[in-house]
Amino acid sequence: MTRVAVVGIGHSRFGRRTDVNIGELAFESIKQAVDDAGVDRNDIGNVVVGSAGGWYEESLPAVVVGEYAGLSGAGTMRVEAACASGSAAVKAAYNSILSGETEVAMAVGVEKMTEVDTPTSVELIGRAGSYTWEFENYGMTFPAYYALYAVAHMNEFGTTQEDLSRISVKAHKYGARNPLAQFQKEITLEKAMRSQMVAWPLKLYDACPLSDGSATVVLASEEAAKRLTDTPVWIRGVGYSSDTANLSRRDSYVGLRAAVDAAARAYSMAKVAPGDIDIATAHDCFTIAELMAYEDLGFCKKGEGAKMVREGETELGGRIPVNLDGGLKAKGHPIGATGVSMAVEITKQLRGEAGNRQAPIKRGLGLTHNIGGTGHYAYVTVYSRD
Amino acid sequence: MTRVAVVGIGHSRFGRRTDVNIGELAFESIKQAVDDAGVDRNDIGNVVVGSAGGWYEESLPAVVVGEYAGLSGAGTMRVEAACASGSAAVKAAYNSILSGETEVAMAVGVEKMTEVDTPTSVELIGRAGSYTWEFENYGMTFPAYYALYAVAHMNEFGTTQEDLSRISVKAHKYGARNPLAQFQKEITLEKAMRSQMVAWPLKLYDACPLSDGSATVVLASEEAAKRLTDTPVWIRGVGYSSDTANLSRRDSYVGLRAAVDAAARAYSMAKVAPGDIDIATAHDCFTIAELMAYEDLGFCKKGEGAKMVREGETELGGRIPVNLDGGLKAKGHPIGATGVSMAVEITKQLRGEAGNRQAPIKRGLGLTHNIGGTGHYAYVTVYSRD
Numbered sequence: 001m002t003r004v005a006v007v008g009i010g011h012s013r014f015g016r017r018t019d020v021n022i023g024e025l026a027f028e029s030i031k032q033a034v035d036d037a038g039v040d041r042n043d044i045g046n047v048v049v050g051s052a053g054g055w056y057e058e059s060l061p062a063v064v065v066g067e068y069a070g071l072s073g074a075g076t077m078r079v080e081a082a083c084a085s086g087s088a089a090v091k092a093a094y095n096s097i098l099s100g101e102t103e104v105a106m107a108v109g110v111e112k113m114t115e116v117d118t119p120t121s122v123e124l125i126g127r128a129g130s131y132t133w134e135f136e137n138y139g140m141t142f143p144a145y146y147a148l149y150a151v152a153h154m155n156e157f158g159t160t161q162e163d164l165s166r167i168s169v170k171a172h173k174y175g176a177r178n179p180l181a182q183f184q185k186e187i188t189l190e191k192a193m194r195s196q197m198v199a200w201p202l203k204l205y206d207a208c209p210l211s212d213g214s215a216t217v218v219l220a221s222e223e224a225a226k227r228l229t230d231t232p233v234w235i236r237g238v239g240y241s242s243d244t245a246n247l248s249r250r251d252s253y254v255g256l257r258a259a260v261d262a263a264a265r266a267y268s269m270a271k272v273a274p275g276d277i278d279i280a281t282a283h284d285c286f287t288i289a290e291l292m293a294y295e296d297l298g299f300c301k302k303g304e305g306a307k308m309v310r311e312g313e314t315e316l317g318g319r320i321p322v323n324l325d326g327g328l329k330a331k332g333h334p335i336g337a338t339g340v341s342m343a344v345e346i347t348k349q350l351r352g353e354a355g356n357r358q359a360p361i362k363r364g365l366g367l368t369h370n371i372g373g374t375g376h377y378a379y380v381t382v383y384s385r386d
Numbered sequence: 387m388t389r390v391a392v393v394g395i396g397h398s399r400f401g402r403r404t405d406v407n408i409g410e411l412a413f414e415s416i417k418q419a420v421d422d423a424g425v426d427r428n429d430i431g432n433v434v435v436g437s438a439g440g441w442y443e444e445s446l447p448a449v450v451v452g453e454y455a456g457l458s459g460a461g462t463m464r465v466e467a468a469c470a471s472g473s474a475a476v477k478a479a480y481n482s483i484l485s486g487e488t489e490v491a492m493a494v495g496v497e498k499m500t501e502v503d504t505p506t507s508v509e510l511i512g513r514a515g516s517y518t519w520e521f522e523n524y525g526m527t528f529p530a531y532y533a534l535y536a537v538a539h540m541n542e543f544g545t546t547q548e549d550l551s552r553i554s555v556k557a558h559k560y561g562a563r564n565p566l567a568q569f570q571k572e573i574t575l576e577k578a579m580r581s582q583m584v585a586w587p588l589k590l591y592d593a594c595p596l597s598d599g600s601a602t603v604v605l606a607s608e609e610a611a612k613r614l615t616d617t618p619v620w621i622r623g624v625g626y627s628s629d630t631a632n633l634s635r636r637d638s639y640v641g642l643r644a645a646v647d648a649a650a651r652a653y654s655m656a657k658v659a660p661g662d663i664d665i666a667t668a669h670d671c672f673t674i675a676e677l678m679a680y681e682d683l684g685f686c687k688k689g690e691g692a693k694m695v696r697e698g699e700t701e702l703g704g705r706i707p708v709n710l711d712g713g714l715k716a717k718g719h720p721i722g723a724t725g726v727s728m729a730v731e732i733t734k735q736l737r738g739e740a741g742n743r744q745a746p747i748k749r750g751l752g753l754t755h756n757i758g759g760t761g762h763y764a765y766v767t768v769y770s771r772d
Contacts, residue, residue: 059510060513063758073647079466079478080466095481099481127444132407377462
């Protein structure tokens with residue numbers, strides 16, 4: 001069976017993008033990715049669009065995106081896996097190459113969330129929880145869900161509000177080096193700690209923003225990749241899992257079972273261990289989520305996430321740098337785009353093109369960790385330079 | 387590379403299903419399909435849910451469906467390709483087996499459209515047209531779009547309103563033999579012709595209804611299929627294409643280019659010709675759509691669709707029976723479920739399990755034709771007993 005590589009990447013500016021509609025926004029990253037891959041658009045056999053939808057007017061984003069980019073005629077569909085929609089799109093495009101359907105496929109992640117007001121957004125995201133039992137009956141929204149995780153982690157392992165704020169400070173530190181990030185300003189620990197309480201112990205600076213944005217990767221079979229580029233980045237391990245949306249049915253509140261499962265599958269398929277990873281992105285929709293990710297991914301033992309933060313192990317220069325693009329927190333989180341944006345960042349890092357936020361690449365291995373809902377979906381993907 | 391077979395099928399009753407929520411509705415067909423396949427649910431590695439969404443409260447149907455059916459832990463995502471979402475789900479599940487991801491995968495199509503009122507539904511479907519130019523600017527809705535096709539076909543080929551009504555009479559004739567159909571009552575040509583005008587020349591009986599329903603197929607690799615069943619139905623050709631949503635940019639109004647392309651791909655992959663097909667389902671969201679399908683699929687020459695109807699060539703006993711399950715018109719059209727429902731019907735027919743609507747199976751070949759939007763998406767799939 002052939003191998004599959006990322007051969008082209010594109011990324012729009014994330015933020016409040018009232019200047020473009022969904023087709024134009026997607027096109028910004030599609031154009032870059034097609035140019036970067038040096039591929040003829042007629043050779044792209046399959047276009048998978050990752051988008052949760054519901055925020056913007058066009059209810060069929062795949063058609064709108066494909067048509068505006070001049071890709072009509074290719075196979076196309078939208079995929080949705082909540083906040084992991086982008087990774088689901090990458091996996092579907094990857095499968096379409098492995099299955100022999102096409103030599104070249106594209107995954108586009110796009111979302112335009114700021115067309116609705118914030119309360120509506122909070123409701124739309126809340127519906128992504130356990131709809132009947134927790135959203136409809138208890139009025140749970142996402143800050144409240146992740147606050148439960150934070151409280152459990154603080155209670156069980158002595159993690160502090162300051163530890164969480166440190167993750168926010170780190171996100172803003174690297175967001176300031178990413179010209180496409182929604183927030184490009186460093187913040188102090190004091191500013192994060194004193195920010196408005198949203199759902200105790202989570203404060204404003206513990207939460208990612210609502211964002212518009214798009215990201216695109218062009219994938220190719222081994223044969224096509226060797227023809228198209230000298231710097232392919234190979235998809236080496238694809239892990240995914242799902243779990244109940246119902247927090248009352250979870251066994252643990254200090255980690256996500258689906259993420260642990262997905263990571264185990266990805267490591268096993270790629271035949272690598274957590275310690276082999278040079279650079280990672282983690283799904284930090286809230287700071288507690290990044291901290292749990294360290295543990296779920298095996299970057300440290302369960303309960304030692306806060307220690308990793310305190311000791312700077314996930315900073316540039318640390319043992320495994322995480323979210324050097326600013327993460328969801330500072331880069332922004334346009335839901336469908338996020339998973340693809342992670343693939344773009346890891347590709348940039350493995351190519352050595354990340355500029356003043358470049359991680360040292362020793363083994364040539366990168367990882368993306370993308371969660372949907374409160375851990376309903378988890379996608380972990382291992383990328384490799386070789 | 388392995389071959390992929392349908393090894394289990396399930397189908398809920400279509401219609402107005404206020405008695406169930408989306409998870410329960412999906413479960414009706416999932417349970418049947420799992421029982422029919424005789425597979426352990428832990429062996430199902432991937433669950434793809436086809437659903438357009440927007441009509442019902444749960445905005446993440448894949449998680450809700452997976453959880454209610456006890457399938458948490460499998461890979462899962464929702465796919466959407468407008469009214470072809472079900473076929474996109476079948477293709478994604480098929481690819482997940484071909485790619486080596488899993489030996490057994492499931493495609494579930496589900497929609498619950500009657501939770502909103504009819505005007506809202508018409509608006510939701512209208513948004514699936516060319517959003518900016520035709521829906522927002524001109525207020526086009528789907529009956530209006532398909533009326534344009536009908537007028538063009540009548541003008542160019544002398545097709546009549548009576549020809550269209552005959553397709554409706556045929557749909558109801560076979561719907562009356564399908565205990566899961568939304569409408570199980572035969573109608574007369576006169577009744578169809580005298581029904582309320584919706585968008586000239588399309589009348590109430592030219593249009594499919596709004597429906598709730600689900601359908602499921604379990605797919606397996608060649609090795610697993612041979613272990614699981616004595617009556618596998620193989621997926622032999624998968625064709626798909628896409629086109630502009632903007633009718634003003636189409637070259638022709640008497641057929642769908644995407645359907646012609648998709649059919650060519652499916653026939654070529656399966657190495658069969660249109661005349662080899664024993665039994666087909668066609669996407670008859672409006673009667674004119676079924677008539678165009680005959681021509682787009684090569685069942686007759688361009689312009690001769692009406693002749694096929696007049697001569698009963700697509701009836702039981704005719705040259706190529708089409709929509710012996712009642713079609714979208716009488717069986718119902720729960721958007722995400724439709725493509726999977728077609729796969730279920732063709733599997734039943736090729737197995738010889740279709741009872742009093744069983745087609746004679748000579749070459750062992752069946753075909754599904756599933757359209758999204760006004761021809762933005764087309765999926766044509768060829769199934770084979772051998």
